[in-house]
Each structure stands twice: as structure tokens, then as C-alpha cells.
Amino acid sequence: MNLLTIMLIALSLAMDAFAVSISSGVSIKKQRFNHALRIALFFGAFQAIMPLIGWLTGLKLKDFISGFDHWVAFGLLFFIGLKMIYESTKLEVEKKDGPPSIYLLLLLSIATSIDALAIGFSFALLEVSIITPILIIGTITFILSFLGVLVGNKIGHLFESKMEFIGGLVIIFIGFKILIEHLAGYL
Numbered sequence: 001m002n003l004l005t006i007m008l009i010a011l012s013l014a015m016d017a018f019a020v021s022i023s024s025g026v027s028i029k030k031q032r033f034n035h036a037l038r039i040a041l042f043f044g045a046f047q048a049i050m051p052l053i054g055w056l057t058g059l060k061l062k063d064f065i066s067g068f069d070h071w072v073a074f075g076l077l078f079f080i081g082l083k084m085i086y087e088s089t090k091l092e093v094e095k096k097d098g099p100p101s102i103y104l105l106l107l108l109s110i111a112t113s114i115d116a117l118a119i120g121f122s123f124a125l126l127e128v129s130i131i132t133p134i135l136i137i138g139t140i141t142f143i144l145s146f147l148g149v150l151v152g153n154k155i156g157h158l159f160e161s162k163m164e165f166i167g168g169l170v171i172i173f174i175g176f177k178i179l180i181e182h183l184a185g186y187l
Contacts, residue, residue, distance in 0.1 A: 025152020058124025
């Protein structure tokens with residue numbers, strides 16, 4: 001898998017965290033640098049760890065599904081993309097005095113990185129080395145989450161659902177690309 005594809009996947013995966021970060025920024029009345037940093041660290045770390053867990057799981061199951069692994073990868077990416085598109089239509093913001101609690105950040109980090117778990121599983125099936133993708137995914141998510149909190153605090157939630165929608169479309173496109181490349185190999 002080339003670097004551009006990995007970066008597109010990372011950007012797409014980061015859209016969930018970016019949208020939630022914007023919502024968090026909107027909801028924090030008194031914004032501080034450490035609020036944005038804490039949110040970005042949680043989201044970036046989970047987005048890096050979950051693909052690793054998925055990849056390790058995929059390695060264990062690869063031999064069992066090697067005959068149809070490209071269909072599994074496509075299916076996972078397709079449904080992740082659809083889920084992101086669906087979720088982009090139902091974002092809500094709740095006003096609070098301070099940043100999300102550690103417990104809420106933990107739950108949000110897990111919820112926004114489930115997609116990354118499935119991507120990691122797909123990477124194992126496609127025999128993609130995991131180190132570069134998790135570094136890129138974690139870094140891009142950290143940066144976008146940090147910026148999302150700051151942007152959310154300044155201009156509200158004008159873009160959050162659009163970004164998640166676009167991320168979903170990109171993930172679906174990559175799923176089709178993987179499937180077509182694999183099927184073209186049989187021709």
C-alpha cells in the first residue's frame with residue numbers, strides 16, 4: 001500500500017475524531033491550550049493503538065480467510081464508510097462549562113477509533129506493514145483533533161458533519177480500489 005493511500009485512510013479515520021473535537025471545542029466555554037492538547041492526545045493515541053490491535057487480530061485469522069480476504073477488507077471499509085456517512089447526519093452539541101471528563105474522553109476515543117480497529121484488521125489481510133500506518137494515523141488524528149478543538153471553539157460546528165461525510169466517502173472509495181485491484185489480478 002502506498003504512502004498516499006495510507007495518508008488518505010488516516011485523514012478519513014481522523015474525521016470522526018475531528019468532528020467530535022469540533023463539538024468539544026464548541027462546548028468548552030473557557031478554552032485553554034491544555035484542553036485541546038488533552039483531547040488530541042486521547043484521540044491520537046487511540047487511533048494509533050486500535051489499528052495495531054486490529055492488525056494483530058487479522059494476522060491470527062488471515063489463514064482462515066485468505067481465499068476471500070479482499071472481500072472482507074472491502075466489506076469492512078464499505079460499512080465503515082457508510083457508518084461515517086450516516087453518523088455525519090446526526091451530530092449534536094451539548095454546552096458545558098469545561099472540557100470532557102477523562103471518562104467521557106475515554107469513551108469518545110474508543111467510539112471514534114473502532115473504525116481504525118477494522119482498518120488494522122484489513123491491513124493484516126492485505127499484508128501491509130503496520131508501523132508506518134499507525135504513526136501516520138496517530139499523528140494526523142492528533143493534529144486534526146487539536147485543531148478541531150480550537151476551530152470548534154472559534155467558529156462552531158459549521159464543518160463537522162461535512163468532514164465526516166467526506167471521510168466516509170474516501171473510505172468507501174479505498175475499499176472499492178482494493179477490491180478492483182485484487183480482482184484485476186485474477187484477469
